[in-house]
Amino acid sequence: MTNVPLSSEWGQMSLRDIALATGTDKLKHKFENKYEYHLGSQRLAPIALLEIGVKKGGSLAMWERFFPNATIFGIDITPQCATMATARSTIFIGDQANRQFLHDVARKIGRPLDVVIDDGGHSMEQQRTSFDVLFEYVRPDGFYVIEDIHTSYRDDRGGGPAGTPGTCVAMVKDLIDDLHFKFVRLRGGKDKYPIAELHIYPKLCFVKKADLVSRLAK
Secondary structure (H helix, E strand, O other): OOOOOOOOOHHHOOHHHHHHHHOOOHHHHOOHHHHHHHHHHHOOOOOEEEEEOOOOOHHHHHHHHHOOOOEEEEEEOOHHHHHHOOOOEEEEEOOOOOHHHHHHHHHHHOOOEEEEEEOOOOOHHHHHHHHHHHHHHEEEEEEEEEEOHHHHHOHHHOOOOOOOOOOHHHHHHHHHHHHOHHHHHHOOOOOOOOEEEEEEEOOEEEEEEOOHHHHHHO
């Protein structure tokens, strides 16, 4: 893949400006500044980015322009979304709640993922299954991002009132225990995911994966 210098037209633009130009709906939720803050340092890196939820292709176009040297992948359940693929992006058609499909996608990609973004169907089953499967394939120090976690409070997505078990927000709360795994283990508990950092915003969550060696050394 040919490197595109940051001095190109797109390279001079903020993620917000690129989002405006490509028509992604991330602006509606004011997510773009959070993405630039957490991922901006990787702008020229040859990262692998996977986004669940292609829709009209606005987000994929935004990521192509913001990360000029990245390999971009998308997942969507709608077959017509396959037409959104470009020379720099690959789109897989399938159900994000299907564990085998997700494993197959990760194996076809064939490399650790630097960034995974879940902007899919936003149901509890979809969000929790996708995280449980795909977090394994995120590289150490990579990010897994879940958008629209407020659906945990919506009955039509399988959520409910605050404190309802089995929601995405409930899972995120459990990740706080995984982040403090040493103290959990001291009290006889078990941690599930190697978490280095958690960043929670209204409707949005960034999960940074821990390097297992450095995690245990701390």
